[in-house]
Amino acid sequence: MLRKLEAHDIREVVKIHKTELAGFLSQLGEDFLEKFYKASLKIPEVFTIVIEEKKQILGFVSGTTKLKGLYKKIFFRNPFGFIYSLLIYFITHPKGIVKLTKTMVYPGFESDIPELLTIVVAKDQRNKGLGKKLFLAAVCEFRKRGVGKFRISVYERLPANKFYKAIGCKKEKEFDFMGEKMNYYKYGDV
Ligand SMILES: CC(C)(COP(=O)(O)OP(=O)(O)OC[C@H]1O[C@@H](n2cnc3c(N)ncnc32)[C@H](O)[C@@H]1OP(=O)(O)O)[C@@H](O)C(=O)NCCC(=O)NCCS
Secondary structure, three states: OEEEOOHHHHHHHHHHHHHHOOOHHHHOOHHHHHHHHHHHOOOOOEEEEEEEEOOEEEEEEEEEOOOOOHHHHHHHHOHHHHHHHHHHHHHHOOOHHHHHHHHOOOHHHHOOOOEEEEEEEOHHHOOOOHHHHHHHHHHHHHHHOOOOEEEEEEEOOOOHHHHHHHOOOEEEEEEEEOOEEEEEEEEEOO
């Protein structure tokens, strides 16, 4: 069953995010991620759809109709909570300050283009079509919000590039992000 993320799902979603996604947000820890998803529920331009079977979350997809300014909005939903989580992280990982600063220069943060933020399926549930179902649910949600095309960024090293190509995304360009090659894909009418 596909449905919108609810507050009681966040623990499970965070576990999947932390184990299956290698990006910087995961490194900030479960406490940070919990606050992040909780705050995202209050931001109208963001949506998260989960796929659930027998009351277990098997994967989820998140998107936003406007990435520009999003992280600031999320931060200001719970500034003291985020500062606390970040302080704990920086005390234990001092080099994380440099990483966070570099993350903020991600070009998408300056663009108004709608973006698929995350898509993930639990490892033991992959290659059964769940990723495709989630992706199409995101397409549907974007359309409901008047968005006919959106962008996806993904590290070149990830197998997910093949998934995006298989479901009809077109590679738009490559760029360097924090010393790693990333690809932009687009989906939908141009
Ligand atoms: C990317 C991901 C969501 C795909 O989910 P999934 O449930 O395994 O994908 P599906 O079974 O729906 O596959 C859909 C299509 O993509 C193809 N595909 C999926 N993963 C693939 C891979 N690693 N290599 C080649 N093709 C792949 C499938 O063969 C299928 O093609 P078809 O429609 O022609 O048969 C999943 O692999 C994942 O969670 N990866 C880790 C998280 C991640 O990297 N996310 C992207 C960055 S945000």
